[in-house]
Each structure stands twice: as structure tokens, then as C-alpha cells.
Amino acid sequence: MDRRQFLKVFGIVGTSAIATVGTHGWFAKGLAATQHPKRLVVIFLRGGIDGLNVVVPYTETDYYEARPTLAIPQPGKEKGALDLDGNFGLHPALSSLIPLWKDKTLAFVHACGSTDETRSHFDAQKYMESGTPGNKKTVEGWMNRMLGILPGKTPVEAVSVGSTIPLILAGHESASNISLQGNSARKLPIDQDKIQSAFDQLYASNDPLSLAYQEGRAARDTLLKQLEAEMEEANNGAPLPKGFAGETRQLASLMVRDPSIQLAFxxxxxxxxHANQGSSQGQLANRLKSLGEGLVTLVDRLGEIYADTTILVVSEFGRTVEENGNRGTDHGHGNVMWILNGSLRGGQVYGQWPGLSESERYEGRDLAITTDxxxxxxxxxxxxxQVKPNQINQIFPGYKPTETLSLFA
Structure with missing residues (x-):
């Protein structure tokens, strides 16, 4: 019996020291360390981020026609995208990431995602965490299966957020979790107070027009509250980006001090x-700014071990190509995946770009997926x-890679 199995049989892995890292994540401290271990940090953006406004296809006329109020202007224009490669630009709120792009330790894979057609937050998150799109019966996560396959004889990590262990870490390997407190979503800045106040005063009487306005206003408030409630459900217990940099700072500091910490989530x-998403400024921009700053903090604090650390940023699906009547976007299909690594062949947007014309969209409405x-x-x-090719199927049952991306030298 090797040391890993010995520890598992006698329950030592399950009783390893647990350190909390704020409200965004946790790690179960391993009992032994190896020199220069490879690390993996997975960051899940729950709710379905709008990848088309994160990595902007600014040469696509269809993008601007589909989003008259939400599209990010082209590079060089006021509040425009930050040019990446002559075809794509980064949302200006993510300007903090540009040095990583220039250092070639940041890359994106566009038109990427889960191949299942669902637009349900819960199903899509489940499929991405289980690693078995379309199979609702899978009860363990791909990160947990990864724990059982990693080479070496020392216990490694797990990571969870919320009152229960997330599916991505559920399974036979030991893991723990920490309950979240005080993470309910803040009220969304979906209407401008000054404009609302002016109209409320203008239509404050009992004449038919004023009554029609008052009824419409009440109906709109109800609708927006429902949309806010849907966002809270879509978050699935995940906190908002505010304070994210503080959490990544703590996690990175712990990883630097303890080489046994190999996996984090x-x-x-x-x-x-769905409503008042904003363009270069607004709701999405504010959250992207906090997210970007948190990623930069994570990289900076990792220091030398960043060369051995891969950070993956994923979301369950993207958003519709066209904006909706509430100046937002609805549940879509294809998205963009973020990759950070000190040894990455970065500074590139990977993946086959399918285009955004209606005939090229998935079901005529969404960005198509060309990379699983x-x-x-x-x-x-x-x-x-050092996972072997024949072990990939153990981590992702039923999946056989059909392509290999040249992400690393």
C-alpha cells in the first residue's frame, strides 16, 4: 500500500488541517510537499459572463449591429477596447491585465464552452463541474477525479465555496468546505435615480396618463426584482467580485508558503x-474591474511559483449576440475561456472563430462553440x-480529445 492509499484508508487526508480563505474559496492543507509542484487554480464565474464584451470581436460588423447600446467601441475610439491582436480587443475595465498579455502569460480561447445545448444555469454549471456535458447522473466532479490520478505519493488539495461541497470537488477523494455568510447579492444599479425621480414627479397625479405611468413603473419594478432574484439564483452561492483581490492575495500567500497546496477553486x-449590463462603463464593467484586479493580485503574490501555476477562468455559458429590450443580454452558448500561466505561450487568442453573422450563430442567436x-x-x-493521454478519459468520462492546443512551449 503506497503512502497516499495509507493516508486515505486511515482517514488522515480527510482530517488534514483546514484553513479558510475569506468567502471566495478554501483549501485543505496537504500533509506533505514536493519541490516545485504544478498548481491549478480554477475560477468559476457563475451566471454566464458575456464573453463577447470581455474579448471583443471588434472587426465584426454584426457585433455592432446586434448591440447598439452595449457594444464596446473599437480600439482608438473613446472608451474603446484595448487591442490584443488586430482582431480582438479586451474590455477597457480589464486594463490591469494588459501587462500579463504583453508578457505572454495570459491567453484566451474564444468560442469555447460546454457542448451541451442547455441554457439553464444549473444544468450548465453541473455539466461543466462534472465534466460530462449532457449527463445529469454524474455525481462527482472532474477536479475530484483529477485528485485520484495526479502522480506522486503526497496528498493534494481541494477547494469549495458555499454551504456544501461543489460538484467539481465531489467524489471519492477527500475534500472539505466552508459555509458562506453575508454574500447575498447587492441591489443592482439598474435605474438612474434622477431620471426616475423626475418622471415620478411629472406623473404624480390621478389623470389617466399618470396612472398608466404609475402602473407601468410598478410592473417594471416587479420585473427587475425578478431579474435580480434570478441573478442571485444563478450565482449559486458565489459572492460578488467586490473583495476578490483580498481573497486572492491570501490564497497566493498561502500557496507560496506551502508547496503542498496544488489545487484551488x-x-x-x-x-x-439580463438588464442594464452597460458597455465600457456600468454594471459589467465594474465587476470586470474587480475581477481583473484580483487576478493581477493573485499573479503578483504567487511570484516565482507563477511559472508552475495555471489559472483557468471559466463560466457556464456566454450571452446572446443581440442585446435584449432591457439593455442586457440573455443566456447564450459559446464563451471565452481565460488562461494564465507563467510558462504559457500567451499573448494569443486561441480557437477557431466562427463569426457572428446570423447564419454562423448557434441556433441563429448565440456564438457557436468550436472548442470544447x-x-x-x-x-x-x-x-x-504529467497526466497520460489514456488517463484523460478517467477525468472526463466518455471524452476523447480531438485536438491539442499549443498553449505551452
Whole structure:
């Protein structure tokens, strides 16, 4: 019996010291360490972030026609996207990430995601965490299966957020969790107070027009409250980005001090932008700014071990190409996946871009998926964690990689 199995049989892994990292994540401290271990940090953006406004296809005329109020202006224009490669630009609220792009330790995979067609937050999150799109019967997560396959004889980590262990870490390998407190979503800035006040005063009487306005206003308030409630449900217990940098600072400091910490998971909510999403400024921009700052803090604090650390930023699906009547976007399909690694062949937008014309969209409305998210994860596991090709199917049952991305030298 090897040491890992010995520890598992006698329950030592399950009783390892647990340290909390604020409200975004936790890690179960391993009992032994190896020199220069590879690390994996997965950050899940719950709610379905709008990847088209994160990595902007600014050369696409269809993008601007579909989003008259939400599209990010082209590079060089006021509040425009930050040019990445002549075809794509980064949302200006993520300007803090540009040095990582220029250092070639940041890359994106566009038109990426889960191949299942669902637009349900809960199903899509389940499929991405289980690693088995379309199979609702899977009860363990791909990160948990990864724990049982990683080479070496020392226990490694787990990470969870919320009152229960997330599916991505559920399974036979030991894991723990910490309950969240005080993470209910803040009221969304979905209406301008000055404009509302002016109209309320203008139509404060009992004439038919005023009564019609008052009834319409009440109906709108009810609708927006319902949309806010849906966002809270879509967050699935994940806190909002505010304070994210503080959490990543703590986690990175712990990882630097303790080489046994190899796996970590964090999730962030607030990305279900059905109403008043905003363009270069607004609701989405504010949250992207906090997210970007948190990622930069994580990289900075990791220091030298960033060269051995892969950070994956994922979301369950993207948003519709066209904006809706509430100046937001609805549940879509394809999205963009973020990859950070000190040894990455970064400074590139990977993936086959399908285009945004109506005939090129998925079901005529969404960005199509040309890269399975499991292909990206598999590339990381094969290149960074010494996982063998025949073991990928154990981590992602029923999946066989059809392509290998050249993410690493």
C-alpha cells in the first residue's frame, strides 16, 4: 500500500488541517510537499459572463449591429477596447491585465464552452463541474477525479465555496468546505435615480396618463426584482467580485508558503446580466474591474511559483449576440475561456472563430462553440501535470480529445 492509499484508508487526508480563505474559496492543507509542484487554480464565474464584451470581436460588423447600446467601441475610439491582436480587443475595465498579455502569460480561447445545448444555469454549471456535458447522473466532479490520478505519493488539495461541497470537488477523494455568510447579492444599479425621480414627479397625479405611468413603473419594478432574484439564483452561492483581490492575495500567500497546496477553486457571482449590463462603463464593467484586479493580485503574490501555476477562468455559458429590450443580454452558448500561466505561450487568442453573422450563430442567436472546454483542461493536464493521454478519459468520462492546443512551449 503506497503512502497516499495509507493516508486515505486511515482517514488522515480527510482530517488534514483546514484553513479558510475569506468567502471566495478554501483549501485543505496537504500533509506533505514536493519541490516545485504544478498548481491549478480554477475560477468559476457563475451566471454566464458575456464573453463577447470581455474579448471583443471588434472587426465584426454584426457585433455592432446586434448591440447598439452595449457594444464596446473599437480600439482608438473613446472608451474603446484595448487591442490584443488586430482582431480582438479586451474590455477597457480589464486594463490591469494588459501587462500579463504583453508578457505572454495570459491567453484566451474564444468560442469555447460546454457542448451541451442547455441554457439553464444549473444544468450548465453541473455539466461543466462534472465534466460530462449532457449527463445529469454524474455525481462527482472532474477536479475530484483529477485528485485520484495526479502522480506522486503526497496528498493534494481541494477547494469549495458555499454551504456544501461543489460538484467539481465531489467524489471519492477527500475534500472539505466552508459555509458562506453575508454574500447575498447587492441591489443592482439598474435605474438612474434622477431620471426616475423626475418622471415620478411629472406623473404624480390621478389623470389617466399618470396612472398608466404609475402602473407601468410598478410592473417594471416587479420585473427587475425578478431579474435580480434570478441573478442571485444563478450565482449559486458565489459572492460578488467586490473583495476578490483580498481573497486572492491570501490564497497566493498561502500557496507560496506551502508547496503542498496544488489545487484551488474559487467562484465569483454577478455575471447574469439580463438588464442594464452597460458597455465600457456600468454594471459589467465594474465587476470586470474587480475581477481583473484580483487576478493581477493573485499573479503578483504567487511570484516565482507563477511559472508552475495555471489559472483557468471559466463560466457556464456566454450571452446572446443581440442585446435584449432591457439593455442586457440573455443566456447564450459559446464563451471565452481565460488562461494564465507563467510558462504559457500567451499573448494569443486561441480557437477557431466562427463569426457572428446570423447564419454562423448557434441556433441563429448565440456564438457557436468550436472548442470544447475539456480540450483546454486536457491540454493543461497533459502538459503541466504529467497526466497520460489514456488517463484523460478517467477525468472526463466518455471524452476523447480531438485536438491539442499549443498553449505551452
Amino acid at each position: 474559487m467562484d465569483v457571482g454577478g455575471w447574469d446580466t 472546454f475539456r480540450s483546454v483542461v486536457s491540454t493543461v493536464l497533459l502538459n503541466q501535470f
